[in-house]
Amino acid sequence: MKQDNIKKVMILGSGPIVIGQAAEFDFSGSQACKSLREEGIYTILVNSNPATIQTDKDIADKVYLEPLNPKIVEKIIEKERPDAILPTMGGQTGLNLAVDLHRMGILEKYGVKLLGSTVDVIETSEDRELFNKAMDEIGEPVTKSYAVESIEKALEAVEELGYPVIVRPAFTLGGTGGGIPYTEEELRDIVEKGLNYSMINQVLIDESVLGWKEYEYEVMRDAKDNCIIVCNMENIDPMGIHTGESIVVAPSQTLSDKMHQRLRNAALKIIRHLNIIGGCNVQFSVSPDDSEYRVIEVNPRVSRSSALASKATGYSIAKIAAKIAIGKTLNEIKNDITAETTAAFEPTLDYVIVKIPRWPFDKFKTVDKHLGTSMKSTGEVMAIGRTLEEALQKACRSLDLGRQGLIGDGNDISHTNEEINDILKNPTDERIFVIAEALDKGWTVEEICEITKINEFFIKKIKNIVDTKKELEILSKLI
Numbered sequence: 001m002k003q004d005n006i007k008k009v010m011i012l013g014s015g016p017i018v019i020g021q022a023a024e025f026d027f028s029g030s031q032a033c034k035s036l037r038e039e040g041i042y043t044i045l046v047n048s049n050p051a052t053i054q055t056d057k058d059i060a061d062k063v064y065l066e067p068l069n070p071k072i073v074e075k076i077i078e079k080e081r082p083d084a085i086l087p088t089m090g091g092q093t094g095l096n097l098a099v100d101l102h103r104m105g106i107l108e109k110y111g112v113k114l115l116g117s118t119v120d121v122i123e124t125s126e127d128r129e130l131f132n133k134a135m136d137e138i139g140e141p142v143t144k145s146y147a148v149e150s151i152e153k154a155l156e157a158v159e160e161l162g163y164p165v166i167v168r169p170a171f172t173l174g175g176t177g178g179g180i181p182y183t184e185e186e187l188r189d190i191v192e193k194g195l196n197y198s199m200i201n202q203v204l205i206d207e208s209v210l211g212w213k214e215y216e217y218e219v220m221r222d223a224k225d226n227c228i229i230v231c232n233m234e235n236i237d238p239m240g241i242h243t244g245e246s247i248v249v250a251p252s253q254t255l256s257d258k259m260h261q262r263l264r265n266a267a268l269k270i271i272r273h274l275n276i277i278g279g280c281n282v283q284f285s286v287s288p289d290d291s292e293y294r295v296i297e298v299n300p301r302v303s304r305s306s307a308l309a310s311k312a313t314g315y316s317i318a319k320i321a322a323k324i325a326i327g328k329t330l331n332e333i334k335n336d337i338t339a340e341t342t343a344a345f346e347p348t349l350d351y352v353i354v355k356i357p358r359w360p361f362d363k364f365k366t367v368d369k370h371l372g373t374s375m376k377s378t379g380e381v382m383a384i385g386r387t388l389e390e391a392l393q394k395a396c397r398s399l400d401l402g403r404q405g406l407i408g409d410g411n412d413i414s415h416t417n418e419e420i421n422d423i424l425k426n427p428t429d430e431r432i433f434v435i436a437e438a439l440d441k442g443w444t445v446e447e448i449c450e451i452t453k454i455n456e457f458f459i460k461k462i463k464n465i466v467d468t469k470k471e472l473e474i475l476s477k478l479i
């Protein structure tokens with residue numbers, strides 16, 4: 001039931017378009033504004049980026065094109081007197097700003113409540129030490145790790161964990177400031193940057209799970225504790241490459257039903273324990289043999305993956321999360337796609353979705369093209385197909401690289417075996433095309449799996465495309 005005491009809501013935008021925080025947050029903010037206005041809520045949007053749909057005068061009742069800093073937002077709060085703030089639609093910028101407003105006493109001063117995720121939820125999810133403690137309380141496995149505030153403490157952590165380790169700063173977006181050091185020199189450099197980027201000057205030193213598989217679950221929960229899984233997604237690329245840099249497929253393709261049920265149950269347990277109202281994104285790593293898993297992180301907000309899941313399933317996560325934030329339950333919200341069922345029903349897919357990131361390396365030719373734990377992609381494409389092969393081919397065509405597919409379009413670049421081996425081992429934006437080239441040149445599926453740590457299932461799917469290309473070449477000679 002909608003809370004009658006909430007009549008004015010401020011929505012925090014994500015600010016300038018940056019790597020890891022682009023049009024998907026304009027989509028979520030716009031959806032949230034429309035959703036709240038449908039419920040008779042007066043909406044106040046604050047965003048510093050005029051090049052967005054959400055800052056159009058028809059999207060919100062009142063739009064402020066102002067810098068997203070606490071002092072400016074306080075002045076807007078003083079003038080507009082909103083009953084609540086919705087910070088979960090503005091990416092990491094929105095969450096961090098909400099925490100600042102709380103710590104400075106601004107929310108309490110004006111009697112403004114946070115919707116969706118409370119400050120305790122945000123801090124527990126973003127502070128790596130608090131998050132690990134929360135997971136331990138419910139028996140969910142996380143990687144062995146240490147939260148550190150100095151290079152000296154990081155060196156002590158590595159003595160226990162050994163190289164390589166994964167460095168992940170707290171309260172940052174897109175893996176900014178993180179990395180995988182293999183030496184002390186690399187560790188010092190990455191940790192120093194990570195501490196500077198982190199809002200609380202903290203980084204997590206994780207034991208390595210490089211080569212494990214990575215999965216994401218989009219979860220929704222209302223105030224009555226009704227929970228559903230909106231979508232589950234699988235990264236084709238293994239752990240060690242940021243999920244925003246990875247090729248992603250939905251639904252998951254290589255997950256056994258037994259492990260799927262374990263991850264599903266874990267995701268529901270996590271959103272309940274953290275007391276998140278609305279949507280959240282839970283990321284897992286799974287061992288290559290599907291015998292064990294680790295909880296990597298939880299985003300207590302609408303994320304890039306939420307936008308992908310919304311497009312893939314037709315289930316508008318941002319719109320429904322906004323209604324949940326003001327007190328409505330899943331069974332009270334109508335599903336816009338079916339127009340008959342409610343948002344309490346989990347979507348099902350009888351098709352395959354493929355997402356491929358789009359990197360700007362064609363414009364910035366001198367930049368390091370190697371992919372890792374920090375995002376470099378500036379966008380992504382999504383394709384739908386009845387099979388993985390079809391969706392993959394469509395996605396490659398959508399990248400605006402002049403390619404008609406993975407291979408055989410007349411635009412293939414030839415690499416030596418040494419170059420192929422290097423790109424497979426040290427991935428760049430070209431790796432998916434180079435995998436196809438390697439298969440075309442006679443490399444075996446097993447060889448490529450051994451080097452890339454990509455699941456054999458996906459390499460075989462790419463081989464199907466390569467084999468079809470060879471068959472067509474033979475047929476063309478017979479005609």
